Amino acid sequence: MKKILIANRGEIAVRIIKTCREMGIATVAVASEADLGAKHARLADEVIPIGAAPAVESYLRGDVIIEAAKQSGAEGIHPGFGFLSENAGFAAAVREAGLMFIGPQADVIQLMGSKQESKRVMKKAGVPVVPGYNGDNQEPDHLAAEAEKIGFPLLIKASAGGGGKGMRVVNEAKNFNDALGAAKREAKAAFGDDTVLLEKYLTRPRHIEYQVFGDEHGQLVHLFERECSIQRRHQKIVEETPSTAMGEALRARMAEAALTAARAVNYTNAGTVEFMLDEDESFYFLEMNTRLQVEHPVTECLTGQDLVRWQIEVARGNKMPLTQEQLTRRGHAVEVRIYAEDPAHDFLPQTGTIVNYAEPIGLNVRVDSGVETGDAISIYYDPMIAKLIAWGETRDIACDKLVNALAEYCIQGVHTNVAFLRKILQEAEFRAGNTTTAYLSHYAPDLAVPTATVDTALALTCLAEPETQAAGGAGPTFQEPWQQLSGWRADQ
Incomplete structure (x- = not known):
């Protein structure tokens, strides 16, 4: 190739x-x-x-x-x-x-893309699945009866899609029919398929996923776990590895379940097996993403491996570069997704032209971005601007690096979630490792950043010191001596 x-x-x-x-x-x-x-x-x-x-x-x-x-x-x-x-x-x-x-074979993509079929396969393979209903009978009365068997709270989820579309939490039986109708309408509009499944709703779970990789020579490995519990509208915004929730025994059990899931479908290339981890350390298969994940950089930082290179080598028909025994991990890595959105107004997506853009630079700080100064954030695509990743020997070191990097990130022209992310990384419960999928709903008031205040501070800072990098009103950063010189040069 x-x-x-x-x-x-x-x-x-x-x-x-x-x-x-x-x-x-x-x-x-x-x-x-x-x-x-x-x-x-x-x-x-x-x-x-x-x-x-x-x-x-x-x-x-x-x-x-x-x-x-x-x-x-x-x-x-x-x-x-x-x-x-x-x-x-x-x-x-x-x-x-x-x-x-x-990527993987088409039939595997098809199978794992159906939440109904994938759960049936996983259950047969012995991978734990969330108690629920994923049958073909989609009559409202039948679904209501199945909901009563599962018990409340429960989750109605579109079978064909993801990203939180076609998903409703139902706390009481009296609200089920209205929630079912809304979920089906949304699923039909988003995916062209209104099939739903029902699941027991875990109130304070963690979202844990395993990076898996297979090749055409029968080799299958995992590259350890990632925790992606902090989400808004069912979409991840903070990801890290390793998870603070897991001891080595639990980590090994979940890794084996992930490999069992991949083995059950003869998986090749990069994939991610996602689980929900309950407070009692029971865990359940959620879905398998048959592609490279947005959050793959934290795995790369932890293992020192280039997963895109692995993908290409496997697609060429080669063996994977390393065996399970050769894979090692070191330290801690944390990633945040930087979006053009307004956290103060329900994360409303923003559009506009980036008039000034400067990325932070630091030891073990990585930026995966798709924009530069002058680029536009349009209405047509996802408003993610970049991913910012930091690695450290410990979780605190990695988080501190990320906090400082966010302070040095300059994005002018559109509202972003930079200041919001910085507050998350400094919040006490996050630093204690107490992260669940309910994290933002519980701590949102403590993380609020008024948009007007942020934008005013940023504008004033950049007007006063044009060369300064700032994010969300953060203070100035170091300027090289050459940047402080006037326009005069000896050779002019």
Whole structure:
């Protein structure tokens, strides 16, 4: 594989390009009309326009993307995450076109993409699943009867999708029918399928996931766990490894369950097995994501491995670089997702042009970003700007590094969640490791950051000291002596 087309945009496309360069592989970017000047398009060796700004007219057009790969002479396609990354039809079409799909087999994507079918397979394999109902009978009366058997509170969840769409928590039986109708309507609109499943609702669980990897030579490994409990609207915003909730015995039990899940479907390439961990240390299979995860950098920091490189090597038919016995972990890594959104107004997505952008620099600080100064955050795509990751010998060191890096992050032109994330990382319960999926709902008042105050402080700071990097009203950072000189130069 000497040339790869990246069927994605933003920070993940940039991330894949960097590894390809290190491996001596040429890259082809695809770009909608809105992205022709975007960072990923600028960095790739080639860029091919694929349609209008809306994703359904560009990044979700599998036929157009495959034709672009053929046109460019690319031998493989990396789907990144989101868009077509978990589309079994696309994966099959790529292979039918004689190209390498850098991911698992299409039938596995199809199976694990159905929450109903995947839970049936996991239950048969002996992987613990959340008590509930995932049958074919979708009549409201039947679902209400099943809900009574499970007991309240329970969760109604769309079978076909994710990201919190088609999901409702029901605390009492009298609210079930209204919640069911709303969940089905939302699922139909988002995924074209209103099938739902019912699950026992765990009130204070932790979200734990295992990075797994398989190759075509029968080798299967895990690269340890990640905790992704801090979420807003069922979407992760803080991820770390290792989890503070787990001793070695529990860690080993969950790792074996993750490998059992992957083994049950003959899994190849990168995947993530997600669990909900209850307070009594019982855990349940949630789902399997058949792609690279947004939060993969914390695993890379902990293990020293490049997971994109692993993906490419496995897609080439090679064995994985390391066996389970050779994999080691060291220290602690924490990642935060930086979004163009307003935490003070229910995380409302923001749009606009980034008029000034400067990333923090520090020892063991990593930034995976998809933007630069002058780039636009549009209405058409996810408003994630970047991921900021820090590694340290201990959790406190990693968190302190991340707090300082957030203070040095300068993003002007759009509201962001930078100051909000900084408050989370300094909050006492977070520092104590007491994180659950209910964390934000419990501590939201303590984390509130008035948007107007933040923006005013940022604007005044940057106006007073144009070279200063600041985030959410944070103070000035060190300036190099050369930055403090006037415009006069001896050779002028």
